[in-house]
Amino acid sequence: MLGFHDHDADFDNLTSCLSILFNLQKSGFNLKIFLYKAMETTKSSTEEEAFEFEVRKLEISDKRKGFVELLQQLTVCDSISDEAFDRRFEEVAEYGDDHLICVVEDRDSGRIIATGSVLIEKKFIRNCGKVGHIEDVVVDSNIRGKHLGRKMIGFLCDHARAMGCYKVILDCSSDNVAFYERCGFKRKEIQMVNYFGS
Amino acid sequence: MLGFHDHDADFDNLTSCLSILFNLQKSGFNLKIFLYKAMETTKSSTEEEAFEFEVRKLEISDKRKGFVELLQQLTVCDSISDEAFDRRFEEVAEYGDDHLICVVEDRDSGRIIATGSVLIEKKFIRNCGKVGHIEDVVVDSNIRGKHLGRKMIGFLCDHARAMGCYKVILDCSSDNVAFYERCGFKRKEIQMVNYFGS
Numbered sequence: 001m002l003g004f005h006d007h008d009a010d011f012d013n014l015t016s017c018l019s020i021l022f023n024l025q026k027s028g029f030n031l032k033i034f035l036y037k038a039m040e041t042t043k044s045s046t047e048e049e050a051f052e053f054e055v056r057k058l059e060i061s062d063k064r065k066g067f068v069e070l071l072q073q074l075t076v077c078d079s080i081s082d083e084a085f086d087r088r089f090e091e092v093a094e095y096g097d098d099h100l101i102c103v104v105e106d107r108d109s110g111r112i113i114a115t116g117s118v119l120i121e122k123k124f125i126r127n128c129g130k131v132g133h134i135e136d137v138v139v140d141s142n143i144r145g146k147h148l149g150r151k152m153i154g155f156l157c158d159h160a161r162a163m164g165c166y167k168v169i170l171d172c173s174s175d176n177v178a179f180y181e182r183c184g185f186k187r188k189e190i191q192m193v194n195y196f197g198s
Numbered sequence: 199m200l201g202f203h204d205h206d207a208d209f210d211n212l213t214s215c216l217s218i219l220f221n222l223q224k225s226g227f228n229l230k231i232f233l234y235k236a237m238e239t240t241k242s243s244t245e246e247e248a249f250e251f252e253v254r255k256l257e258i259s260d261k262r263k264g265f266v267e268l269l270q271q272l273t274v275c276d277s278i279s280d281e282a283f284d285r286r287f288e289e290v291a292e293y294g295d296d297h298l299i300c301v302v303e304d305r306d307s308g309r310i311i312a313t314g315s316v317l318i319e320k321k322f323i324r325n326c327g328k329v330g331h332i333e334d335v336v337v338d339s340n341i342r343g344k345h346l347g348r349k350m351i352g353f354l355c356d357h358a359r360a361m362g363c364y365k366v367i368l369d370c371s372s373d374n375v376a377f378y379e380r381c382g383f384k385r386k387e388i389q390m391v392n393y394f395g396s
Binding site: 067071075076077078085092119121123125126133135157165166171172183184185186187188189191193195 | 265266269272273274275276278282283285286289290293297317319320321322323324325326329331333334355358359363364365366367368369370371372375378379381382383384385386387388389390391392393394
């Protein structure tokens with residue numbers, strides 16, 4: 001089989017492309033493969049990125065793909081033993097769709113390059129409503145300009161909406177307010193914290 | 199039986215109180231009852247309030263004790279059918295100690311006069327740490343000066359600490375920052391919200 005890019009042909013549009021492919025087919029080439037490759041050239045950059053970056057739920061094998069090292073870019077996160085990781089993974093998995101940890105995998109490198117999570121809270125207020133709490137959002141500092149943060153926030157919001165939440169909330173530093181505003185969020189209240197001494 | 203406060207005796211201290219009780223006993227009164235009443239006068243105001251107000255986990259029967267009406271003081275909370283209430287109660291109960299809804303019951307009136315909840319989030323960061331999210335805190339507006347809010351926040355924080363959390367977080371309006379500072383909290387970040395349209 002011969003790949004599309006192995007030819008020097010200049011395909012200005014799909015019509016001329018198909019014409020050439022038709023001639024190639026008559027010459028005995030495999031049309032199916034060529035058509036697949038040709039269709040790829042008509043993809044938008046978004047589609048190309050969707051192919052390049054997979055947004056999905058965390059899998060237990062993601063520890064080997066740099067998931068923990070990525071979290072270390074966010075905050076204090078010591079190395080985690082395989083046993084501790086697997087145990088925590090199973091604990092979170094027990095909550096099913098009520099606690100989703102999302103990752104973005106770079107298909108080329110096989111590395112996890114972004115993550116974020118959403119925890120679904122079941123309330124009595126708002127007609128027994130639900131609220132999504134977005135937590136632990138981080139994008140690999142080496143990957144810029146791919147809108148991965150926005151993709152992931154979109155993924156988490158879509159999940160919360162599908163779970164029946166009437167809102168999603170998160171806490172961020174003042175530096176990140178503009179980013180979340182671009183994602184459709186608005187400032188609301190003040191986060192307070194009480195750290196327990198060790 | 200005769201109650202302690204039915205006497206006009208002026209008990210300056212426990213010694214004179216016991217002396218009078220001893221004489222009353224000789225006169226045929228029931229010492230046990232009198233002593234119980236007398237001991238109550240030596241309780242601290244905190245102990246009296248602990249007797250007057252019970253801080254405990256939400257029970258399914260609390261719907262009949264004004265739990266929903268109390269939530270209506272906090273935010274939008276339509277009346278909830280018994281079926282919807284019971285279903286949500288059971289959904290929350292499935293998470294056991296990972297989602298605690300606390301109430302304060304006034305023993306005299308049998309009404310729920312304060313509530314708050316804490317949701318335990320299991321993370322990978324901070325050595326597979328846990329965080330408590332405090333939500334939906336409200337004290338009956340008719341009850342003032344009893345420090346019920348502070349008692350309840352203490353109860354929720356104690357629970358989060360016992361569950362192994364390294365911190366508890368909450369979001370509040372600027373009006374409530376001073377109250378939470380008195381409870382041991384500090385300002386941290388900015389809460390952002392994304393409301394989904396209906």
